[in-house]
Amino acid sequence: MARTRTRPPSSPSRPPRRGGRRSSGRVSQRARGRAEGHSPEYAELPETLEDNPWERPPGKVRRVWRFLTHNVTITVVGIAAILVAMVFVIPEWMGPGEPPKAADGGAFSTNDMLARLSSSSMDPVAAGVIAQAKKNAYEEQQRQLRLLKEKAKRDAKARAQLKLQQERERLAKSNPSAAQNKAWGKRMNALKGWGGCWDSLETLWEHESSWDEHATNPSSGAYGIPQALPPDKLADAGPDWKTSSPTQIAWGLAYIKARYHDPCGAWSWWSAHHWY
Incomplete structure (x- = not known):
C-alpha cells in the first residue's frame, strides 16, 4: 500500500492562485499525486508559492520590490549612508584629539607661566649690555648714513666745480x-x-x-x-x-x-x- 502524504490546508489569508503562466517543463505536486494514485484530498490541495517558485508575486509587492532594487534607490541609500557615517560615526571614532597648546588658552597653567617667567628673568647688567649693543648698532647705522650723504654732497660739489672749471677754460680760450x-x-x-x-x-x-x-x-x-x-x-x-x-x-x-x-x-x- 502506497504512503499517503498529508498536508495542512493553506491559510485562508493567502491569496488564491491566479491563472496565467504554466510552469515550463515542470510537473506540479498535484499532478504527481494524481499520477501516483494518491488520495483525492491531497490532490485537491491548492498550490503555494513554495510549490511553484516561478509564480509571480502580487502586483503591489512586485512594484515595491522593483522600487527597492532600482539603481537610483540604491545610489541614494548609499550616499545617505556615507553622509551619516561622516557626520556621526567617523568623528566619534577618531575622537576630538588634543588641541594645540598655542591655541588652547588653558594649555599652560599658572605654575607653568610663572616657571617660564622665572627662567627668563634678566639682571640689570645683562640688560645694560643688550642696550649698549643696540645703541652701538644704531650709532653705526647713523654714521654710515652720514657718510653716504657727505659722499653724495662731495660728488655733487665735485661735479659742479668740474663744470665751472670747464666753463672757465672755455671762456678763457x-x-x-x-x-x-x-x-x-x-x-x-x-x-x-x-x-x-x-x-x-x-x-x-x-x-x-x-x-x-x-x-x-x-x-x-x-x-x-x-x-x-x-x-x-x-x-x-x-x-x-x-x-x-x-x-x-x-x-x-x-x-x-x-x-x-x-x-x-x-x-x-x-x-x-x-x-x-
Whole structure:
C-alpha cells in the first residue's frame, strides 16, 4: 500500500492562485499525486508559492520590490549612508584629539607661566649690555648714513666745480666779448639778489674796464673787469683769475658786498669819488 502524504490546508489569508503562466517543463505536486494514485484530498490541495517558485508575486509587492532594487534607490541609500557615517560615526571614532597648546588658552597653567617667567628673568647688567649693543648698532647705522650723504654732497660739489672749471677754460680760450661778460655779470648779480641794482653795476664796470677781462690800468696796475688792486687778489676767487670772466665777476661782487653792501651803493660812491 502506497504512503499517503498529508498536508495542512493553506491559510485562508493567502491569496488564491491566479491563472496565467504554466510552469515550463515542470510537473506540479498535484499532478504527481494524481499520477501516483494518491488520495483525492491531497490532490485537491491548492498550490503555494513554495510549490511553484516561478509564480509571480502580487502586483503591489512586485512594484515595491522593483522600487527597492532600482539603481537610483540604491545610489541614494548609499550616499545617505556615507553622509551619516561622516557626520556621526567617523568623528566619534577618531575622537576630538588634543588641541594645540598655542591655541588652547588653558594649555599652560599658572605654575607653568610663572616657571617660564622665572627662567627668563634678566639682571640689570645683562640688560645694560643688550642696550649698549643696540645703541652701538644704531650709532653705526647713523654714521654710515652720514657718510653716504657727505659722499653724495662731495660728488655733487665735485661735479659742479668740474663744470665751472670747464666753463672757465672755455671762456678763457674763446676770449669772450664784452657783451658775453655782461651776460655773465647780470646772471651772477641776480643770483646775489641784486637784480634791482643791475644798471648801477653795468655802468660802474663800464667805467672801470669796459667789461674786458684783460683790462689793465697803466698807472695803478689794477686788473680785470672789477679792476682789482693788486691784481693777484683775484686769485681768492679762483686760480684762473687772469682769463676767466666769471672768476673776476665773483671777486668783484664779493668786494662790493663787503665794502658798499650792493652795486647801488658802489655806484653812488663812485659817482662822488670816481673810484670805489
